[in-house]
Amino acid sequence: MSEGSAAERSAELEGLARDLVRIPTENPPGNEGAAAEFVYDWFHEEGIDATLLEEPDPDRTQVGARVGDDGPTVVLNGHLDVVPAGDPDAWSDDPYAGVIEDGRLYGRGSADMKTGVALAMLVARDLAPEIRSGELSGSVVVHAAMGEETADPGTRTLLERGFDGDYGIVLEPTDFRVATSTKGLSVYRVAVEGVATHASQPDSGTNAIDEARPLLDAIDGYDAELRDREGSLCGGGFATVTEIEAGTDSNLAVIPDRAELVLDRRVLPGEDPDAVDAEVEAVLDRVREEHGVETEWTRIQTYASSSIPVDHQLATSLRTRSVEAVGRDGGVGDPWGIEAATDARNFVNDTGIPAVTWGPGDLDQAHTIDESIDLADAAVARDVLEDVVREFIE
DSSP: OOSSOHHHHHHHHHHHHHHHHTSOOBTTTTOOHHHHHHHHHHHHHTTOEEEEEOOSOTTSOEEEEEEOSSSOEEEEEEEOOBOOOOOGGGSSSOTTSOOEETTEEESTTIIIIIHHHHHHHHHHHHHHHHHHHTSSOSEEEEEEESOGGGTOSHHHHHHHTTOOOSEEEEOOOOTTOOEEEEOEEEEEEEEEEOBOEETTOGGGSBOHHHHHHHHHHHHHHHHHHHHTOOSOTTOOOOEEEEEEEESOSSOSSEEOSEEEEEEEEEEOTTOOHHHHHHHHHHHHHHHHHHHOOOEEEEEEEEEOOEEOOTTOHHHHHHHHHHHHHHOSOSSTTSOEEESSOOTHHIIIIIIOOOEEEOOSSOGGGTTOTTOEEEHHHHHHHHHHHHHHHHHHHO
């Protein structure tokens, strides 16, 4: 552990995480720029080389930073974007106020994952003197990436532009569990056609909402099948309708001639996106054959799944140190895979770098009203992360 009292280290981490939460970076639309400028300036004030990268989108900058030039390199990855906070009146406080109460930091992005970004920044800074002196022979890279929430290639671009290494740690909230596998997802937009007519004469047309009912039932059946699939640390798959749109705001007295739904299909490690496409198409074909409902579909978003061996040395070391530090049950020491999609896929699939997903905070807090993180856990995570990174760059 680097010098400084526990209280000083905790206060520093709390302040940095809160500063990041206070910069709104909702995606969509993707306004990471102000947060990227903050991170870039912080690194330069700390004497650390950093780059404000205008790729892949010049209007949505991101940051890559590096301490050291040689030896084994650990990449600490975090994303700056957050999902929209929704109705601010639904929150107990302003979602971007960064309120700290009863030892928890509240706000959009507090758990997912600006505290993780703060951890990466501080660990890189704390290890810099040992790296520069030659006491540690390796290097540390930090990502403050754009676009993770919408599958934009932020992390992939940073890796391709030289901010890569030998190991990756994606600092998402896992409550100290080490995920060697991540689910992916394929998102589909499915359209059902009807025939519009005046709502006073519904039998003169075909209501697209009615036509969609057997499709919804079929998706429920498909979801049940997926949940029973075994063999993955991430659990079974899911097929969930997350959005339905039909009708027109301009005139409510119209039987809708089109209904569109969004289908979220969680993809297990080892599943091929094209094979998943074929499964979804088979579900739609059965609906057409059994109910005469015609559909159109397109895949609008894809996150690949990823996996590395559960006994990889990085995973083993993180599990061991986490168990020692946390001192509680909850599967911290068990092999595990995360149900969410993370940018670990860009390390493992795109560049062949072994990576795990690990961090403080509870995934159940992500994307919720009154999102929060336990700051005492975050302080413990800082010590664990620093020790593990030091081990791999000695």
